[in-house]
Amino acid sequence: MRQKKLFIKTLEIGKKCLGNRHPWIATNISNLASCYKSQNKIDQAESLYSEALTLYRKLLDESHPSLTEALNNLGMLYINKKNMWKQKSY
Incomplete structure (x- = not known):
C-alpha cells in the first residue's frame, strides 16, 4: 500500500514540474499500473496502462x-486477465 502512495505522490510532483505531456509522466503512470497489477x-x-x-x-x-x-505491459495484462477469467469459470 505504501508503494502505491509513493507512486501517486511522485506522479503528482512530476505533473507539476513537467506538465501532463511528457514521457516521464507516462513511465510513472505505467509504474503505478504495475503497482495495481501486483495487488x-x-x-x-x-x-x-492504457493511459500510459x-x-x-x-x-x-x-x-x-x-x-x-x-x-507489452498492456498485452501481458490482457493475457493475465483472460487466464483469471478462465479460472473463475470452472
Missing part, C-alpha cells in the same frame, strides 16, 4: 522502446 487490481491497472500507452503514442515515435514496453 490484483486489474481494472485499475488496465486503465493506467496513449500518452507514449502522442509523444514518441512508433519504434521507441518505451512505446513497445507499454504495448
Whole structure:
C-alpha cells in the first residue's frame, strides 16, 4: 500500500514540474499500473496502462522502446486477465 502512495505522490510532483505531456509522466503512470497489477487490481491497472500507452503514442515515435514496453505491459495484462477469467469459470 505504501508503494502505491509513493507512486501517486511522485506522479503528482512530476505533473507539476513537467506538465501532463511528457514521457516521464507516462513511465510513472505505467509504474503505478504495475503497482495495481501486483495487488490484483486489474481494472485499475488496465486503465493506467492504457493511459500510459496513449500518452507514449502522442509523444514518441512508433519504434521507441518505451512505446513497445507499454504495448507489452498492456498485452501481458490482457493475457493475465483472460487466464483469471478462465479460472473463475470452472
